[in-house]
Amino acid sequence: xxxxxxxxxxxxxxxxxxxxxxxxxxxxxxxxxxxxxxxxxxxxxxxxxxxxxxxxxxxxxxxxxxxxxxxxxxxxxxxxxxxxxxxxxxxxxxxxxxxxxxxxxxxxxx
Amino acid sequence: xxxxxxxxxxxxxxxxxxxxxxxxxxxxxxxxxxxxxxxxxxxxxxxxxxxxxxxxxxxxxxxxxxxxxxxxxxxxxxxxxxxxxxxxxxxxxxxxxxxxxxxxxxxxxxxxxx
Numbered sequence: 001x002x003x004x005x006x007x008x009x010x011x012x013x014x015x016x017x018x019x020x021x022x023x024x025x026x027x028x029x030x031x032x033x034x035x036x037x038x039x040x041x042x043x044x045x046x047x048x049x050x051x052x053x054x055x056x057x058x059x060x061x062x063x064x065x066x067x068x069x070x071x072x073x074x075x076x077x078x079x080x081x082x083x084x085x086x087x088x089x090x091x092x093x094x095x096x097x098x099x100x101x102x103x104x105x106x107x108x109x110x
Numbered sequence: 111x112x113x114x115x116x117x118x119x120x121x122x123x124x125x126x127x128x129x130x131x132x133x134x135x136x137x138x139x140x141x142x143x144x145x146x147x148x149x150x151x152x153x154x155x156x157x158x159x160x161x162x163x164x165x166x167x168x169x170x171x172x173x174x175x176x177x178x179x180x181x182x183x184x185x186x187x188x189x190x191x192x193x194x195x196x197x198x199x200x201x202x203x204x205x206x207x208x209x210x211x212x213x214x215x216x217x218x219x220x221x222x223x224x
Contacts, residue, residue: 008150033212042200042215043153087152095207096141096160097168102152 002026004101011107020073020104028093032071035087083108116216123191131186133201140206142184146197191223
């Protein structure tokens, strides 16, 4: 099975940088996903890491350490529209099951 | 491309009623999944499919059935609705194994069982 932990809530200031951590314990692992979900909406794909290291996509970056069972999502130059929940999810070995953490609710303040 | 389409968007059921939540995708995705999302509990996998005719159970399958007769459609059936099944249900799909673009989600069905 999979066990995924991430903080429940975080608060940051507009223009700042915030890092959202995720730890996972899995019986099989084939990659780590990050999704963004605004209140009342569907999750939308942000990033995917399968190898160790940092993946950068504009203001968003995601890091993975497979040996430590650890990932983080880094959001730079925060904007008010970044206020949302951020979901960490691990893919199993067969690539057919995605297991989600409880999500981190990020509030961006002026 | 409409993406992943879920119907209905909202539904109220009485305890004991049955219903089918519809999910269709037009992206020729092989993999499809159903999740439920409850406050503070994240998304939990109900059932999934890796292709037409192939389905399997996820983390919380009890009280739900699925079938996959075509690549496009993956309906979720509630056999006898219970208040514990009040939740937001998301259908999701992806191209296949190893695709790094992840699952695409439908807009969700908000179900209340009274």
